[in-house]
Amino acid sequence: MTSVMEFINALGKYDFLQSALLTAIMVGIMSGIVGSFIILRGMSLMGDAISHAVLPGVAVAYMFGFNILIGASLFGILAAILIGFVASRSKIKTDTSIGVVFSAFYALGFILISMAESSTNLHHILFGNILAVSDNDIMTTAIVLGVVILFVVVFYKELLVTSFDETYARTYGLKVQIIHYALMLVLTLVTVSALQTVGIILVVAMLITPAATAFLWTDKLSWMLILSAILGVISSTVGLYFSYTFNWASGPAIVIVAAMLFAISFIFSPKQSFFKLKRSVVQ
Amino acid sequence: MLNVKNLTVAYDDTPVFSDVAVNFNVGKITGIIGPNGAGKSTLIKAILNLIKVRKGTVDYDGQSIEKIRKRIAYVEQRKDLDLTFPINVFDLVVTGTYGQLGLFKNPGKKEKQVSYDALKKVSLEEFANRQIGNLSGGQLQRVFIARAIVQEAEIIILDEPFVGIDLQSETAIMKILKQWRDEGKTIIVIHHDLNKVTKYFDDLVILNHGIVDFGPTREVYNSTNIESAFSADLSSVLFQEKEGVQ
Numbered sequence: 001m002t003s004v005m006e007f008i009n010a011l012g013k014y015d016f017l018q019s020a021l022l023t024a025i026m027v028g029i030m031s032g033i034v035g036s037f038i039i040l041r042g043m044s045l046m047g048d049a050i051s052h053a054v055l056p057g058v059a060v061a062y063m064f065g066f067n068i069l070i071g072a073s074l075f076g077i078l079a080a081i082l083i084g085f086v087a088s089r090s091k092i093k094t095d096t097s098i099g100v101v102f103s104a105f106y107a108l109g110f111i112l113i114s115m116a117e118s119s120t121n122l123h124h125i126l127f128g129n130i131l132a133v134s135d136n137d138i139m140t141t142a143i144v145l146g147v148v149i150l151f152v153v154v155f156y157k158e159l160l161v162t163s164f165d166e167t168y169a170r171t172y173g174l175k176v177q178i179i180h181y182a183l184m185l186v187l188t189l190v191t192v193s194a195l196q197t198v199g200i201i202l203v204v205a206m207l208i209t210p211a212a213t214a215f216l217w218t219d220k221l222s223w224m225l226i227l228s229a230i231l232g233v234i235s236s237t238v239g240l241y242f243s244y245t246f247n248w249a250s251g252p253a254i255v256i257v258a259a260m261l262f263a264i265s266f267i268f269s270p271k272q273s274f275f276k277l278k279r280s281v282v283q
Numbered sequence: 284m285l286n287v288k289n290l291t292v293a294y295d296d297t298p299v300f301s302d303v304a305v306n307f308n309v310g311k312i313t314g315i316i317g318p319n320g321a322g323k324s325t326l327i328k329a330i331l332n333l334i335k336v337r338k339g340t341v342d343y344d345g346q347s348i349e350k351i352r353k354r355i356a357y358v359e360q361r362k363d364l365d366l367t368f369p370i371n372v373f374d375l376v377v378t379g380t381y382g383q384l385g386l387f388k389n390p391g392k393k394e395k396q397v398s399y400d401a402l403k404k405v406s407l408e409e410f411a412n413r414q415i416g417n418l419s420g421g422q423l424q425r426v427f428i429a430r431a432i433v434q435e436a437e438i439i440i441l442d443e444p445f446v447g448i449d450l451q452s453e454t455a456i457m458k459i460l461k462q463w464r465d466e467g468k469t470i471i472v473i474h475h476d477l478n479k480v481t482k483y484f485d486d487l488v489i490l491n492h493g494i495v496d497f498g499p500t501r502e503v504y505n506s507t508n509i510e511s512a513f514s515a516d517l518s519s520v521l522f523q524e525k526e527g528v529q
Contacts, residue, residue, distance in 0.1 A: 040368060091295075157389060161378050164368045167359050171331055172382030172434070173352035219414035221369045 003245045010244065017244065019133040024240045024254070026141045027190075027197045027206065028232030030148040032214070034190050035207035036228045037152075037183060039215065040163045044208050045095055046083070049102035050184060051191040051203035053079035055109025058125060058195070063116045069140060069192050076188025079105050080181060128199035128251035130240060141193045151186050152225070155179065160221055197236060198251035209258040210235060216262075216269035231261055284308055285330070285438060285469055290339030292322070292329045299325045300493045303339070307438075307486070312460055312470040314484035314500070316477065318513050321491045323473045324360070324442055331357060331440070343438065353382045356436035358427045360443050366416040372426050373411040376402055379433030394433075401432040405455060421452025428456055438469045445476065457483060477513075477521060480504055 011017050038047040054072035061071030079101055086097040113122045124132070152159065161169045162179045169176050187207075194203045214228035239254025246253075285307040292299045299322040307313050315323050328334045330341050332348045343351050356379075379401070380394040390398075402408045405425035415423060424444055431439055439460075445453050460470050464485070474480070480487065480500065487503050489495040491512040496503045510518035 040365075042365075154387065157378075157381055157384075158386070160370070160374075161381055164370055164375075165359075165364060165378070167333065167363065168357065168378070169381075170333055171352065171355060171357040173349070174381075215369065219369050219371060220374075224369050 004241070007241050007244055016131055016133070019135070019138055020130045020240055020250075021237065023133045023138055023141050023193075024130060024197050024236035024250075025233050026145045027194050028210070028234070028236035029229040030145050030190050030232075031194055031203075031206040032210045032228035032230070032232030033148055033152055033225050034183075034187055035209075035211035035232075036214065036221075036225050037159055037163055038187065038207050039211045040221075041183075044204070045098055046080075046184075047187060047207045048204040049083065049098045050076050050079060050187050051194075051207070052109075052200060053102045053105035054188055054191050055106055055125070055200060056112050057109075058192070058200075059109050059112035059116055062121065063112065067140075068195075069144070069189060072192040073185060073188045075105060076191065077181065077185055080184040124199070125195055126199050126201050127249045128195065128197050128202070128254075130197045130243065130250035133196055137196055141196075144189045144193045147189060148186055151182070155182070159183070198254050199249075202251045202255045205255040205258060206232065206235070209255070209262050213258070213262045213265045216265045216271050219271070231258070235261060285343050285471075286341065287330060288340045290326070290329055290341065291337040292325055292334065293337050298337075298492075300490075303494055305488055305494055305497050307469055307471055307488075309469050310464060310467045311485040312464050312472065312483065313486040313488060314472050314474045314480060315488045315490055316474055316480060316512070317490035317495075321512070322493075323490055326490065327357075327440055327442060327471070327473060331355070351438075354437045356431035356434040356439045358424075358431055358439075358441040358444060360446070361420065361423060361427075366423075368415070371412050371414055372407060372418070373398065373402065375415055375426055376429045376433055379430035382434060398429070398433050401429040402426075404432060404459070405429045419449065419452075420446075421448035424448050425452055425455060428459055432459070436468070438471070439463060440471045442473045443475060444472060445474070477509070477517075 011021060035047070038044060054076045057071035057073070057075030058068050059071075060075075061068040083094070083097050083101045086092060086101065087094040092100075110122075113125070158169075158174060158179050162174065162176050166176050190207070191200070191203050194206050198206050210231035211224070211228045213231050214224045218224050218227055235254050235258035239257045240250060242248055242257070243250040243253040287303060287305045287307075290303040291301045303326065315326065317323050325334065329336050329339075330348070332341070341348050343354075348355075376398040377390050377394060380390050380397065384390065384394070399408065399411070402411060405428055407422060407425055407429065410418065410422065415426065418426065428444075444456060460472070463470055472484070474483070481504060484500050486498065487500040488497040489503060489508050489512045495512045496508045506518045506522040509521060
């Protein structure tokens with residue numbers, strides 16, 4: 001417990017740690033919320049793909065000195081469109097199309113970053129470097145969090161109905177493709193924010209694991225979003241503590257905490273019925 | 284009247300059906316029957332413009348489907364749905380109001396009241412808070428009927444609504460379909476159980492990779508049509524008894 005007190009003391013003393021915690025909390029909230037829709041739409045692989053596919057955008061933004069959000073969004077959306085294009089214009093299945101497109105983007109990203117000659121950056125992009133968050137980064141993350149919350153509040157019913165029953169949404173005339181690409185755009189923004197906390201490789205864990213854990217505990221979408229955000233915050237905060245205390249990379253530390261929470265839920269949640277507490281179906 | 288003209292659908296150059304022409308009448312319950320793989324669901328999806336159509340047109344009193352989307356309710360096959368989704372019975376019924384609400388408006392008191400009333404009409408109000416995976420097949424189908432009630436549509440299309448459901452639910456649903464018909468709505472039902480065809484449907488479309496025949500049930504439900512859509516064996520089993528009695 002002394003290490004917990006030390007962590008809290010350090011939080012009071014060091015600005016960099018405060019910035020890290022604030023960023024971790026914001027990223028935990030946004031990835032929990034967006035991740036819920038990703039898993040409910042059966043798009044975990046797509047989430048993984050898009051989060052990797054932003055790499056060339058990040059590289060290009062570094063090289064030419066413009067905002068990394070713009071570069072990442074551009075490549076994220078381009079990847080989403082390409083994946084959809086290849087899958088719909090050929091007999092290739094979507095998961096294969098995802099595999100081809102995202103690995104190509106990822107590879108391109110590596111080459112571009114090595115051309116930019118900043119190998120230290122690369123390591124941070126891949127694994128996260130939450131202890132080096134600038135004030136500028138905090139501002140950007142706060143804006144993205146605002147965008148995510150606004151998006152989900154304004155389009156809640158459209159997100160719900162397209163995630164649950166897309167065919168029905170199409171029959172009443174909803175432009176489901178626009179909702180899909182809007183979600184992909186929001187996903188790329190979240191990915192960029194999460195780069196700092198967990199890094200590109202593990203972004204998918206922040207999207208999927210807290211959401212999957214929340215899914216085990218609730219039958220109501222609104223609660224799932226809230227719970228998933230809370231679990232994201234807990235994972236980020238506790239992960240940051242481990243990272244600081246044991247000098248672990250922040251990304252793996254956060255992801256391991258999220259996975260532990262999932263494991264506990266998997267065993268104890270009533271919905272999962274690990275102990276065969278099966279609820280009966282009333283006829 | 285819902286008019287379908289020259290409708291052709293193909294997957295990878297293999298036509299499912301070509302040049303289908305058929306009408307669905309207002310104030311009638313029309314059944315669509317045909318063997319497995321005859322293209323029944325595909326026809327409905329083509330009519331609703333949910334899949335790519337090679338050629339052909341669909342209109343409702345001269346208006347295109349895209350223009351009248353909000354006046355159509357479609358109850359798809361239950362097997363196509365994710366029953367683990369975190370949504371309860373009541374919230375599912377409320378999604379029926381989304382089309383009328385449009386973007387940026389959320390369901391309010393009025394929409395919730397309408398949804399509750401619809402749920403009552405299918406006798407499921409006590410299940411309002413239950414997650415949809417915890418219902419029987421018949422109950423779930425009634426929930427979707429409640430959603431269609433909420434949509435206040437003029438054209439209601441149901442894909443295999445009676446598959447795997449209890450008799451009580453089937454009767455309850457049929458009662459609502461008849462009510463809708465009497466209110467002058469157009470009801471289209473994809474159906475697989477030939478035994479109840481004459482009891483349930485005013486009009487009938489017999490399909491087997493194209494239209495075998497369509498018209499009033501008592502005119503088109505005969506041994507010749509069933510033989511050409513299904514098989515001679517089935518036809519003789521279904522119609523021999525009747526002819527024997529006569």
